[in-house]
Amino acid sequence: MKTFLIGALISTLALTASTAIAAGDPEKGQQKATSCAACHGADGNSAAATFPSLAGQHEEYIVSQLKAFQEGVRDNPTMAPMAMGLSEQDMADIGAFYEQQTAKIGTTDDELATLGEQVYRGGVTLTSVPACIACHGASGKGNGPAGFPALAGQHADYTFAQLMAFKKGERVSDPNGMMRNAVKLMSEKEMKAVAQYIQGLYAE
Numbered sequence: 001m002k003t004f005l006i007g008a009l010i011s012t013l014a015l016t017a018s019t020a021i022a023a024g025d026p027e028k029g030q031q032k033a034t035s036c037a038a039c040h041g042a043d044g045n046s047a048a049a050t051f052p053s054l055a056g057q058h059e060e061y062i063v064s065q066l067k068a069f070q071e072g073v074r075d076n077p078t079m080a081p082m083a084m085g086l087s088e089q090d091m092a093d094i095g096a097f098y099e100q101q102t103a104k105i106g107t108t109d110d111e112l113a114t115l116g117e118q119v120y121r122g123g124v125t126l127t128s129v130p131a132c133i134a135c136h137g138a139s140g141k142g143n144g145p146a147g148f149p150a151l152a153g154q155h156a157d158y159t160f161a162q163l164m165a166f167k168k169g170e171r172v173s174d175p176n177g178m179m180r181n182a183v184k185l186m187s188e189k190e191m192k193a194v195a196q197y198i199q200g201l202y203a204e
């Protein structure tokens with residue numbers, strides 16, 4: 001009886017595995033990402049601040065954002081067409097490739113980074129801005145399974161633009177409005193400062 005049960009369990013598991021997509025394959029992902037390199041860089045470190053760096057980003061987050069662009073939940077006239085032709089397997093492979101790359105860390109404006117560090121680590125009590133550290137981690141590594149993106153080293157101009165987009169309600173891809181709530185009462189100065197701090201933040 002016991003053997004029968006275990007046998008049934010194994011065949012059920014095998015069935016589930018064959019219907020789900022395979023885990024991302026970084027080597028296949030590298031080939032599939034050649035068309036992305038022009039903007040995001042061959043190793044996922046982009047040269048221009050309008051294009052986010054993807055190096056070291058979590059596979060789960062990359063997949064979720066590509067789906068958001070496909071479904072129009074996240075909108076950008078440059079990026080949205082790039083996501084259109086990708087299958088779920090393509091997204092997982094590409095995500096696995098970028099996750100393996102190492103993010104280059106930028107420099108920060110020291111004066112702004114001091115305020116930025118306060119906001120990042122402690123939030124702003126008066127305006128109920130939560131500490132970013134709670135979800136994105138002390139070193140800006142985020143958490144893949146939880147859907148919290150890595151931020152460390154990201155271009156300050158890109159980070160600032162995303163914070164503004166959440167604040168204005170132009171970006172609505174965040175589950176339960178987590179980011180829209182976080183930045184609701186954040187000042188532009190605080191956003192610029194935290195973006196500077198993040199650009200110089202090391203992920204371990």
Ligand code: HEC
Binds near residue numbers: 032033039054149
């Ligand atoms: C012509 C330039 C261009 C190309 C080519 C391009 N992207 Fe993008 N990508 C962008 C821009 C611009 C953004 C930022 C969009 C925004 O501001 O919302 C972006 C954002 C993204 C994001 C979200 C990153 C984040 O931190 O939230 C992902 C993931 C992404 N691109 C993946 C890809 C993949 C995969 C490819 C190739 C199949 C690709 N991109 C090709 C310009 C490009």
Ligand code: HEC
Binds near residue numbers: 052064119135173
């Ligand atoms: C309660 C958890 C939580 C807190 C607190 C939080 N974030 Fe986020 N953050 C998220 C989630 C979830 C996402 C992904 C949203 C999505 O899927 O579009 C995100 C996305 C972002 C992005 C977009 C990243 C990209 O590559 O496009 C930035 C920038 C960001 N957060 C900065 C911050 C800053 C700065 C703070 C502190 C003021 C903060 N976050 C506080 C959960 C949080």
